[in-house]
Amino acid sequence: MDFFLTKFDESWDTPTNLDEKMKDLKRKQAELNALKGDTKSRTTAELHPRKKLKKEVELWLENVERINGEIEDLEQKIGENSFASRGFLKGNVLKKIQEVDELYQRGKFHNSLVVDNPGWIGQALSTTTLFGDAAKTCMEKIWAFLMDDDIQKIGVWGTEGIGKTTIVKLVHNQLLKETERFDIVIWITVSKEMNIIKLQNRIARAMKVSLDEDEDETIRPGMIYEMLVRKGKYVLILDDLWDKLSLEEVGIPEPSNGSKLLVTTRLLDVCQYLDCREVRVPTLSNPDAWSLFLKKVGEDVSNHPNLLPIMESVATECDGLPLAIVTIASSMSGVRDVHAWRDALHELKRNGETVKKMEEKVFQKLQFSYDRLRDEELKNCFLCCALLPEDWEIETDELIHLCIAEGHIKEMDSM
Ligand SMILES: Nc1ncnc2c1ncn2[C@@H]1O[C@H](COP(=O)(O)OP(=O)(O)O)[C@@H](O)[C@H]1O
Ligand SMILES: [Mg+2]
Structure with missing residues (x-):
């Protein structure tokens, strides 16, 4: 018990x-x-x-x-x-x-x-979604070349604003998942002001090594060469190469054993000089250009059927160039007055007749959008962006501080 x-x-x-x-x-x-x-x-x-x-x-x-x-x-x-x-x-x-x-x-x-994290081979980049089959086909082509053991150098070329950077950024992010195939994926934005020394510094920095500024010029390429070879299988992406580049002068080894060099450039010459497999980025087809235009201008325009024909004409003036479409449609977003749209079309047509070169055409589209910024402060703020390096990710706070420092805006409330 x-x-x-x-x-x-x-x-x-x-x-x-x-x-x-x-x-x-x-x-x-x-x-x-x-x-x-x-x-x-x-x-x-x-x-x-x-x-x-x-x-x-x-x-x-x-x-x-x-x-x-x-x-x-x-x-x-x-x-x-x-x-x-x-x-x-x-x-x-x-x-x-x-x-x-x-x-x-x-x-x-x-x-x-x-x-x-041993699986970390590079930093993901912020991107946007792409419109159109042409961009998708380009991505697939680049990808196939990257996965092909017999191809080491790939050159993506096309006019300014066609979508090269955006396409290659998406490819770059996809590459980061290929941890078995590559040891490091390096992204370098080259742009116009870049020189050999700066490029070498950027490549070294991407590999977390600092290269002494006053290191002998004949030694520097060797150091870059060794760094890249020691890293193993690398993908080196040089975005927006402006001119022919001597890999030897920088210290970039001729890629072999699975390593790759991927460049984007406006010039076919640059691709040919480097002996790259070429991928040309074409303009958007009419239906894709129209879908992108509608998205940027605001899809509520379907409630204004009288505007649609004139908008289509404005979209046509963009010649299938994504940058022009994005810029013009965004600057006209919210505008639902038929006269304003007629004026815009008139202006684009008139200016379009005077310029023939593609580069000038792009500039003209940017000018159109700039002219439509609503006040001087905003215009100055836009110009401030030009002080920053090309393809630089601009933080809003950074831009506001820059504008205040330059005396372009007086109060935060006005932004
Ligand atoms: N296929 C596309 N669909 C949607 N937007 C696009 C497309 N291609 C480019 N863009 C947009 O156009 C602008 C210019 O593209 P970008 O990649 O910088 O051109 P590039 O590098 O050729 O000068 C960017 O704002 C980008 O988001
Ligand atoms: Mg670019």
């Missing part, structure tokens, strides 16, 4: 005592969840692009989730049991208290929560 009473006492508790134990469990659970919250905040701070969460931290966070679910089930079970039989769940509650205690102790991570 004594034995039975002892056993009973071990596995049963009065409902009041059980409630107390449950309160204890909930208090400890709250502490555990507070620790989970702190750990999550720490992971946000420590998880930089080249890092990944330690397995033990990942597992701990999963366990906290699991135990939260189990405690919820236990509470439900206690609620469903009759007053007296609830007492038999004492063992389950005590076990959970112990588990929560242990998990809490294990969650006090004193060291860093992250380790280097």
Whole structure:
């Protein structure tokens, strides 16, 4: 009998005592969840692009989730049991208290929560979605060349504003998943002011090595060469190459053993000089150009059927050039007055007749959009952008500070 009473006492508790134990469990659970919250905040701070969460931290966070679910089930079970039989769940509650205690102790991570991510081969770039089959076909062609072991150098060429950078950025982001095939993917925006020294510095920086500015000019190419060869299989993307480039002078090895060089340029000459496989980016087809135009001008225009024919004529003036479409449609977005659209068409046609060269045509489209900025401050703000390097990602705050410093805007409220 004594034995039975002892056993009973071990596995049963009065409902009041059980409630107390449950309160204890909930208090400890709250502490555990507070620790989970702190750990999550720490992971946000420590998880930089080249890092990944330690397995033990990942597992701990999963366990906290699991135990939260189990405690919820236990509470439900206690609620469903009759007053007296609830007492038999004492063992389950005590076990959970112990588990929560242990998990809490294990969650006090004193060291860093992250380790280097060996799967990191490059930084993802921000992009936009592309319209049209032409761009898709280009991407597929570039991709096929990159995956072809017999092709080492690829040159994507086409006029300014046709979408080269955007297409290659999307390819770049896709390449970052090819961690088995490549060891590093490097993106360099070259543009007009770039010279050999700057290019070498940028390549070195992308590999997290600093190259001494006054290092001997004959040594520098060798250093770049060694860095790239040592990295293993690389994809080096040079966006917007303005002129013929001697790989030897920079120190870029002739890609071999699976490494690739991918350049974008306005000039076919540049591709030919480097002996690249060429991919020409064509203009948008009429239906694709019209879809992009509609999206940028605001799709509510379908409620204004009288505007559609004149808008189509304006879209045609853009010659299938994405930059022109995006710029003109955006500057006319919200304009629903037929006279304003007629004026715009007239202006574009008149200016279009005077320019023949593609580069000037692009400039003329930008001018059209610039003229439509609503006040001088905005115009100055736009011009401020020209002070920043080409293809630079402009942060709004950075631009506002620049405009204030240049005296172009007086108050933040006016932006
Ligand atoms: N196929 C496309 N669909 C939608 N937008 C596009 C397309 N191609 C280019 N753009 C847009 O046109 C602009 C110019 O493109 P960009 O890639 O910078 O041209 P490029 O590098 O050839 O000068 C960008 O704003 C880009 O988002
Ligand atoms: Mg570009």
